[in-house]
């Protein structure tokens with residue numbers, strides 16, 4: 001927690017003390033939804049189309065039911081680790097932590113045959129799946145890539161070791177490799193100093209609160225602190241998007257199906273959609289979010305949109321708000337439906353990936369190089 005930000009939990013405890021109420025820590029909030037609504041209310045380059053959002057809510061919920069989308073969908077992906085596949089829970093937690101520490105920026109300007117890809121299990125994996133494949137391959141080769149001790153060992157884990165872990169089947173290297181090494185180094189240091197050198201203790205420190213775990217990640221690890229203060233949104237509080245902190249919690253919840261010491265979160269519905277570069281593309285394809293002409297041209301021409309810029313923050317935050325409105329519409333039409341922003345997000349991601357594979361993408365995703373997503 002930086003000095004300038006008030007400690008909301010402490011203030012709540014003081015308020016309860018004065019009011020004579022029992023001293024229980026207030027349930028924390030991540031501030032992401034508040035940030036998303038603020039940016040949406042002050043955006044001029046990204047707008048939401050309510051009719052499309054209503055239609056999308058109906059179509060998404062119907063298809064999620066057809067495909068029986070649930071947390072169990074996570075383990076069904078062949079590359080994801082899972083106790084049912086013989087993986088020890090503590091190793092699964094370490095894998096998910098490592099994966100979401102590095103879960104950013106896989107896009108390439110090269111064609112399908114030339115883009116960065118990982119050869120594993122007789123297949124070439126690209127995008128997010130190239131990350132998962134590379135981690136699985138490294139573990140099978142005896143490289144302790146999910147061990148924080150290894151991350152801190154500058155003799156063992158060098159940039160060339162990491163290049164070997166992510167060696168490509170093509171001439172293109174994985175993007176931002178040096179930045180990924182910095183994330184591993186920092187995470188190793190913080191886990192050593194504060195969480196007995198294992199992500200298990202980080203997860204259990206949240207006392208089954210998803211919001212508290214997100215905030216712990218954001219306040220202790222700078223590489224998870226996906227917050228921004230663009231000049232075009234002048235307000236005291238930074239805009240909190242926290243994409244990788246949130247998807248880490250969501251992956252734990254989905255993997256363990258909301259159960260046990262590493263998967264049970266009583267406030268999991270506080271997690272929002274994860275502001276990456278795929279969901280905005282899918283929401284735009286559905287007509288739910290629409291861009292101003294200059295932004296539309298920039299995205300269509302695959303021009304760089306700088307990280308933390310006005311356009312990029314609008315794209316990411318308005319997408320979060322859009323999925324929140326879709327979630328509310330699904331629950332309005334289907335009271336009691338077991339749907340949250342996580343499952344809607346996972347569905348939208350998997351759907352745009354199917355469209356990419358079938359050549360049905362109607363427009364490119366936006367191009368921003370960053371460690372945040």
Ligand SMILES: Nc1nc2c(c(CN[C@H]3C=C[C@H](O)[C@@H]3O)cn2[C@@H]2O[C@H](COP(=O)(O)O)[C@@H](O)[C@H]2O)c(=O)[nH]1
Pocket residue numbers: 073074077103104105106107126127128129273274275276277278279345346347349350373
């Ligand atoms: N919002 C959101 N972003 C997601 C995912 C996933 C994968 N999640 C799996 C787990 C359960 C689900 O069923 C998925 O199978 C990756 N990403 C992000 O996308 C980008 C990679 O894109 P591409 O290069 O095209 O693969 C990159 O920023 C990455 O961080 C998601 O689910 N939601």
